Amino acid sequence: MVFPGRYESLAEIADFVRAAARETGLDDFSIYAVETAVDEACSNIIEHAYQGEDNGVIECALTIKPDRLTIVLEDQGLPFNPKDIPDPKLSVPLEERDDHGLGLFFIRQMMDEVFFENTGPERGNRVTMIKYKEHLGKKHRHLRGHGNRVTMTKDKEKKVG
Secondary structure (H helix, E strand, O other): OEEEOOHHHHHHHHHHHHHHHHHHOOOHHHHHHHHHHHHHHHHHHHHHHOOOOOOOEEEEEEEEEOOEEEEEEEEOOOOOOHHHOOOOOOOOOHHHOOOOOHHHHHHHHHOOEEEEEEEEOOOEEEEEEEEEOOOOOOOOOEEEEEOOEEEEEOOOOOOOO
C-alpha cells in the first residue's frame, strides 16, 4: 500500500499494520511494539529521507505467515546508512543526550529482526522489520553489517543474503 509522506498518514499506516499484526496472532504487547517501530521508521522517512512532508511516498508491504509478520517500508528519499548513527548513550542524563539515534535504537529493541538496505541513488531505502509470534528465546540482539545492508537479529547463527 502507498501512503503520502506526511505525518498525518501515520495513523492510517498504524491501522494498516495493526490489522495485520492482529491477523498474525501477535499478543497486545507485540502489536504495540510493531506499531511503535513502524511509526518511528515512517517518521524517520519523512524527516530524514524526504527532509519534510510532501516530498515523496511511503510504500508499506506486509507479509503474514503463521509464525511472523514482516513489514517492508520503502522510500525514494536520501540514502540512509544505520552505521552512521551512533548508539544512544543511555547512561548519560537526558539533557546531555544527542537528539538522534534513540528512535533507531527503539526500532531495533521492539522488533525481532531489522534489515536496512540502500536501494540506489534514485531508488531510496528499504527497511524490513520482522516480528515473530513466539520470540526466538535469546535476550541479546546482535548487529552485523553486510555492505549497504545491516542486519539485526536475536539469533547469532542466522545467515543473511
